[in-house]
Amino acid sequence: MPPSHPPANSSLESALQTLRDHQARVTEPRRAILTILTSEHGPFTVEEIYQRIEKGVCDLVTVYRSLAAMEEINLVRRCDFGDGAYRYEFNTGDHHHHHIICRTCRSVKTLDFCVADSLERMARQLGYENVTHTLEIFGVCVNCQKKAARAGGPNPAVPG
Amino acid sequence: MPPSHPPANSSLESALQTLRDHQARVTEPRRAILTILTSEHGPFTVEEIYQRIEKGVCDLVTVYRSLAAMEEINLVRRCDFGDGAYRYEFNTGDHHHHHIICRTCRSVKTLDFCVADSLERMARQLGYENVTHTLEIFGVCVNCQKKAARAGGPNPAVPG
DNA sequence: CCGCCAAATGCAATTTAATTGCATTAATAT
DNA sequence: ATATTAATGCAATTAAATTGCATTTGGCGG
Ligand SMILES: [Mn+2]
Ligand SMILES: [Mn+2]
Ligand SMILES: [Zn+2]
Ligand SMILES: [Zn+2]
Numbered sequence: 001m002p003p004s005h006p007p008a009n010s011s012l013e014s015a016l017q018t019l020r021d022h023q024a025r026v027t028e029p030r031r032a033i034l035t036i037l038t039s040e041h042g043p044f045t046v047e048e049i050y051q052r053i054e055k056g057v058c059d060l061v062t063v064y065r066s067l068a069a070m071e072e073i074n075l076v077r078r079c080d081f082g083d084g085a086y087r088y089e090f091n092t093g094d095h096h097h098h099h100i101i102c103r104t105c106r107s108v109k110t111l112d113f114c115v116a117d118s119l120e121r122m123a124r125q126l127g128y129e130n131v132t133h134t135l136e137i138f139g140v141c142v143n144c145q146k147k148a149a150r151a152g153g154p155n156p157a158v159p160g
Numbered sequence: 161m162p163p164s165h166p167p168a169n170s171s172l173e174s175a176l177q178t179l180r181d182h183q184a185r186v187t188e189p190r191r192a193i194l195t196i197l198t199s200e201h202g203p204f205t206v207e208e209i210y211q212r213i214e215k216g217v218c219d220l221v222t223v224y225r226s227l228a229a230m231e232e233i234n235l236v237r238r239c240d241f242g243d244g245a246y247r248y249e250f251n252t253g254d255h256h257h258h259h260i261i262c263r264t265c266r267s268v269k270t271l272d273f274c275v276a277d278s279l280e281r282m283a284r285q286l287g288y289e290n291v292t293h294t295l296e297i298f299g300v301c302v303n304c305q306k307k308a309a310r311a312g313g314p315n316p317a318v319p320g
Numbered sequence: 321c322c323g324c325c326a327a328a329t330g331c332a333a334t335t336t337a338a339t340t341g342c343a344t345t346a347a348t349a350t
Numbered sequence: 351a352t353a354t355t356a357a358t359g360c361a362a363t364t365a366a367a368t369t370g371c372a373t374t375t376g377g378c379g380g
Binding site: 186207 | 365367368376
């Protein structure tokens with residue numbers, strides 16, 4: 001039987017390699033951030049990521065800067081749920097997807113496909129280059145509907 | 161020949177009526193804001209709207225508050241281009257549409273249709289209520305490509 | 321036409337996510 | 351091991367947006 005290499009978190013390992021490939025250094029804060037993002041889908045606010053990192057490992061501003069650096073090399077993707085705080089998720093690269101966000105509890109459901117390809121094609125036909133898009137679905141999830149029903153009151157207005 | 165009623169800006173008039181219908185008062189700042197939004201598509205940042213209003217008519221915070229009030233009654237729509245400043249446009253109501261935004265000069269092209277209906281349907285089937293969505297296309301417009309070519313340098317990275 | 325009153329406004333202070341400056345630390349190449 | 355310089359910590363700062371409160375004003379009843 002051949003010696004079993006540590007399987008561990010392979011997306012983490014390839015993420016760290018991506019850092020090296022871009023002449024970016026593999027530091028403890030970056031390792032911590034990527035460990036979180038490769039093990040839970042998220043997306044998470046910067047604050048949420050910071051709170052999940054063992055206390056004392058790094059400063060909040062390092063999380064900001066690390067995520068910004070990672071976004072530039074497409075290691076992570078920044079999401080905007082329109083509530084004043086950006087969120088980040090690990091970028092699987094190949095598999096483009098979108099989200100349904102509960103505008104009450106901010107829970108997220110993933111939709112593993114995209115309907116905007118036709119729009120991107122159209123934009124390129126109009127002469128645009130470097131075309132991307134953002135697409136988010138908002139609603140009130142079943143859980144929050146139940147809670148609202150119990151409380152009897154109407155639910156507060158939130159962007160979306 | 162029958163006396164010609166003033167044709168003027170009919171969407172402005174109906175917008176003002178919408179205010180009245182919601183027990184909201186028709187004030188000079190609101191009239192000014194709606195005059196702008198019903199005559200140019202936009203969308204415009206709060207600052208841009210403020211600058212288009214004749215100086216001295218109102219304070220910037222009034223533009224913020226007016227737009228917030230108008231959004232609650234669906235008179236205007238808030239757009240998020242991911243660059244840190246919300247934008248507002250007049251809500252035609254019936255005709256849902258989207259935008260292609262140049263990530264260099266922020267110019268906007270309107271797409272008069274929507275491909276996200278199927279996603280909204282899916283969200284409702286998953287039990288979500290009050291479903292909406294945001295969808296924006298980003299790219300670099302032809303103008304900015306020419307400018308970049310003339311300048312010879314690469315263009316700066318911007319969200320999208 | 322006048323006066324009332326809640327809604328809307330002006331101005332200043334505040335909030336808060338995000339960014340920046342700069343001295344220090346530490347990851348990587350040689 | 352040493353040099354290089356990217357990355358970090360801490361504090362200050364930015365800027366869009368919000369809030370508090372005194373004042374003004376639009377719309378209504380008389
Ligand atoms: Mn996701
Ligand atoms: Mn539009
Ligand atoms: Zn929910
Ligand atoms: Zn452009």
